[in-house]
Amino acid sequence: MAKKAAKKKAPAKKKSAVRKTAKKAAPAPAKAVKVTAVAGKTVTASALLQSVADHLGVKKSEAKTMVEGYVDVVKAYVLKGSKVKIGDIGMVMIRARKARMGRNPQTGEPVKIKASKKLAFRQSAVMKAQVMGGR
Incomplete structure (x- = not known):
């Protein structure tokens, strides 16, 4: 009995991955924000x-x-x-306040005021110009 020789199959060729690079779209122009706020x-x-x-x-x-x-x-x-810059609005940060001497307004006595931290905001030059109305 003759055995038939098994044919070895060649491994399948891998398909080359075709990478499509996504085109970066130009940023869309900022559309005007519609605001219905009343002053104050x-x-x-x-x-x-x-x-x-x-x-x-x-x-x-x-x-x-x-x-x-x-x-x-x-x-x-x-x-x-960290200081966090928020666009053209300004920057938010924590500021440290040193310990200092104050005065009790009723009695005039000197009072020690402890060191503390506070949340602070500093407006940007762009926002300042817009608030001031271009002065």
Whole structure:
């Protein structure tokens, strides 16, 4: 009995992976933000989220997730001692205040004031110019 010789199959050639590089689109021009605020009135979180959702074209719940995530990240950096620059608005940081001597306004007695930390905000030059109205 003759055994038939088994033919060995050559391993299949691997298909070369064709990588398509994604073209980077030019950043879209910033569209104007539609704001319906009245001067002197406080903007609620709900109204702010609705404005963000309308501006980005997403659901209010998605805007809430994005805004809360952004705030959490900024808060984490600030609490670690970093200065966080927020676009053309300004910078948020923690400032240390040294211990000092103060005076009780009622009695005039000198009083020791302990060292402390405070949350501080410094506006950017761009924002300052816009607030001042180009003066």
